[in-house]
Amino acid sequence: xxxxxxxxRKDGVVLGADVLKVDNFLNHQVDPDxxxxxxxxxxxxxxxxxxxxxxxxxxxxxxxxxxxxxxxHVPLVFARKHKSLTLKDDMFTATVYSFTKQTSxxxxxxxxxxxxxxxxxxxxxxxxNGQAVQGLTDIIKQAGxxxxxxxIVIEKTFQKGRKMFDDQGVRVVSLARIAAFEDxxxxxxxxxxx
Amino acid sequence: xxxxxxxxRKDGVVLGADVLKVDNFLNHQVDPDxxxxxxxxxxxxxxxxxxxxxxxxxxxxxxxxxxxxxxxHVPLVFARKHKSLTLKDDMFTATVYSFTKQTSxxxxxxxxxxxxxxxxxxxxxxxxNGQAVQGLTDIIKQAGxxxxxxxIVIEKTFQKGRKMFDDQGVRVVSLARIAAFEDxxxxxxxxxxx
Numbered sequence: 001x002x003x004x005x006x007x008x009r010k011d012g013v014v015l016g017a018d019v020l021k022v023d024n025f026l027n028h029q030v031d032p033d034x035x036x037x038x039x040x041x042x043x044x045x046x047x048x049x050x051x052x053x054x055x056x057x058x059x060x061x062x063x064x065x066x067x068x069x070x071x072x073h074v075p076l077v078f079a080r081k082h083k084s085l086t087l088k089d090d091m092f093t094a095t096v097y098s099f100t101k102q103t104s105x106x107x108x109x110x111x112x113x114x115x116x117x118x119x120x121x122x123x124x125x126x127x128x129n130g131q132a133v134q135g136l137t138d139i140i141k142q143a144g145x146x147x148x149x150x151x152i153v154i155e156k157t158f159q160k161g162r163k164m165f166d167d168q169g170v171r172v173v174s175l176a177r178i179a180a181f182e183d184x185x186x187x188x189x190x191x192x193x194x
Numbered sequence: 195x196x197x198x199x200x201x202x203r204k205d206g207v208v209l210g211a212d213v214l215k216v217d218n219f220l221n222h223q224v225d226p227d228x229x230x231x232x233x234x235x236x237x238x239x240x241x242x243x244x245x246x247x248x249x250x251x252x253x254x255x256x257x258x259x260x261x262x263x264x265x266x267h268v269p270l271v272f273a274r275k276h277k278s279l280t281l282k283d284d285m286f287t288a289t290v291y292s293f294t295k296q297t298s299x300x301x302x303x304x305x306x307x308x309x310x311x312x313x314x315x316x317x318x319x320x321x322x323n324g325q326a327v328q329g330l331t332d333i334i335k336q337a338g339x340x341x342x343x344x345x346i347v348i349e350k351t352f353q354k355g356r357k358m359f360d361d362q363g364v365r366v367v368s369l370a371r372i373a374a375f376e377d378x379x380x381x382x383x384x385x386x387x388x
Contacts, residue, residue: 066256
């Protein structure tokens with residue numbers, strides 16, 4: 001998605017070897033017009049899949065996921081993160097490890113909001129090691145529902161998340177695919193291929 | 195806002211003396227069409243105020259705040275909550291006490307996203323004791339910016355938040371105003387007045 005790649009080039013900040021800071025338009029300050037465009041693009045990519053629900057994890061996933069839900073006119077459900085959680089019968093839960101923060105969180109969704117009839121599209125801001133998306137697919141499996149695919153705003157192709165979902169046969173659509181950071185600059189996968 | 199009052203009557207669950215659960219359409223599962231309508235209504239109410247930025251707190255505030263930012267075509271900034279926070283020079287911070295959870299959080303916004311030129315509209319899902327909105331007004335003051343008003347999805351008029359902002363001269367627009375819970379049913383302020 002050219003609009004997004006241009007924005008990453010303009011406002012993204014590369015930190016160290018593998019971190020891209022996009023708090024200017026995606027995960028602290030949020031550009032609502034860009035989110036609308038992101039939501040429409042995910043709709044175009046998945047519109048034939050009879051999606052019944054959009055799933056994400058708080059907090060950074062909520063903005064792109066809500067914009068996507070607006071295009072589909074289906075409910076968004078966002079999983080809550082808990083440092084520790086007393087297991088409850090009315091919740092589906094999964095453990096998500098954060099490589100960045102080196103901590104584990106439990107993510108949880110009320111059982112009443114996911115059923116075996118649901119065809120679910122996962123939306124998230126980043127795909128790196130794939131832990132958050134994996135947690136959501138686990139929860140969808142617990143509900144007996146179907147993971148139709150995952151829509152990712154920014155993917156880092158050099159980390160292991162993409163391969164994990166390719167191996168599982170989960171369709172992943174990423175709007176910007178970063179192949180590498182070189183001298184503090186972003187190299188997109190489509191440039192590298194070219 | 196009749197659409198919202200009807201939805202609260204249909205899907206809201208009253209728990210005990212003063213809790214309304216709206217996780218079906220507002221703060222766990224989210225109805226994107228309702229959020230669009232909410233955002234348009236806040237736009238109608240504040241469109242003459244030259245708003246430059248929408249401010250909220252993660253996570254439940256993000257959905258109505260993003261929808262509002264879409265109507266205004268101005269950036270949304272959401273404050274992050276931290277259990278503990280090493281104070282940093284590049285952040286505005288405020289302490290927010292939660293009466294429900296009986297814990298304090300620090301909320302923080304990067305200084306680069308708020309400036310003295312900003313005319314800020316605060317958006318939140320609930321107004322009860324007003325602690326979260328108060329924390330945001332504190333941060334806006336630190337930036338030397340102007341709090342134009344607060345747009346609240348659901349207000350509980352019988353708790354102290356509303357009076358606090360009336361006393362401070364902050365314009366508060368609430369789309370549903372709950373005056374009381376009686377026998378597990380919601381009584382809206384406009385019914386009570388009638």
